[in-house]
Amino acid sequence: MPSSGSDGMFCRLVDEEDELDHSPDVQFNAPLRPLMTSGPGRYRLATICLTTMCGILLISIIAISAHYKGKAAGGAAAQDVDAMSATISKLQQEKADLQSELAARTAATGGGRHTGPADVTVEVKQSGPKTVAPTTRVAPTPFLCPMEWLLFNGSCYYISRVSRDWPESKSFCESKGAHLAIVITAEEQTFLWDQLPRGHWNAFWIGITDGHTEDQWIWVDGTPLISSFWEEGEPNNHIDEDCVYIVKTQVLERVAVRSWYDAPCDMYRRFICEKEMGGARSTALPH
Ligand SMILES: [Ca+2]
Ligand SMILES: [Ca+2]
Known part of the structure; x- marks a missing residue:
């Protein structure tokens, strides 16, 4: 029998199988063979299609995941860069402060030749009014004698x-x-x-x-x-x-x-x- 269209073939296959079950006839064996061999091919095609679709879907999922993962990683990296920039800025400011303090101390001690009372003066200037006044710390001791006395x-x-x-x-x-x-x-x-x-x-x-x-x-x-x-x-x-x-x-x-x-x-x-x-x-x- 001629075969054109899958629906017709399927209906015919069912009808012929029914006929084979109820009235077996050797005359129908020849035309049935091609139909029996075409079935698994159609399933294979569907399986291939589904596999392909699953593959595409899987690839899409992986691509999307990779995209968002990369984006998240990029965001974290950007945050790290911001934090490092802030730290660098803070350290640069501290360095500038220390250089200013060193310059002030050097100027107050006459180029670093003297220590002691001059250091006290610098400390008072930078510490503000809460610091003990220098006159309190350098007041003469009442019971000190000159050397050799x-x-x-x-x-x-x-x-x-x-x-x-x-x-x-x-x-x-x-x-x-x-x-x-x-x-x-x-x-x-x-x-x-x-x-x-x-x-x-x-x-x-x-x-x-x-x-x-x-x-x-x-x-x-x-x-x-x-x-x-x-x-x-x-x-x-x-x-x-x-x-x-x-x-x-x-x-x-x-x-x-x-x-x-x-x-x-x-x-x-x-x-x-x-x-x-x-x-x-x-x-x-x-x-
Ligand atoms: Ca005497
Ligand atoms: Ca005398």
Whole structure:
């Protein structure tokens, strides 16, 4: 039988199969063979079509996914670039700030030759009003003595290395803003005695004299002698002796509170200067 159109072929195939089931006839076997062989081909075609469509669909899905994935990745990368740019800008600003601070410190310290107080000044300028004022930090300490001066009970003492007569010793102390030592208490006397070196006849002028009226001892600040630390037999004005020194010899039995001697004022001896931290005393007796 001729075959034209798939619907006709399918209907005919069903009818002929029905006929074969109910009245088998060898005459129908020949025309049926081509129809039986054409069936699987049609399914194959449909399968190919579906497979192709699935393939296209799969490719489309993959392409779309890749597109959006790339887009998302691009967005993340853009965010990373923005963050890095912000970080770079911040670091550049910090670098500029540090360079400005370094320049200010260099200018304040005179090209970096000095440190200390100048650094404090820079810190105050940059920290604003909450920072402690520089005057608070650099205020002089009330009980500091000059170098080579000894501190005791609010006074600074200087023991000379050179020898002078009494007037020259007095002038030297005054040139230092001090005076020849005025010894009031046994503690002060003992302190000074302990600082003096021992020697054959180590003698040190202090600030008292009876040069104006014999045997009336007056300190260089104009106050009279009240407590004294004379050696036994002193003062004796033996050879017109109007000035006083402390003697410390090699004899260990000698003690601080018996160590004063009156002696001629033109003798060259070492001397002791004293400077009160409060500057209370002044020299009142020129000699
Ligand atoms: Ca005398
Ligand atoms: Ca004497």
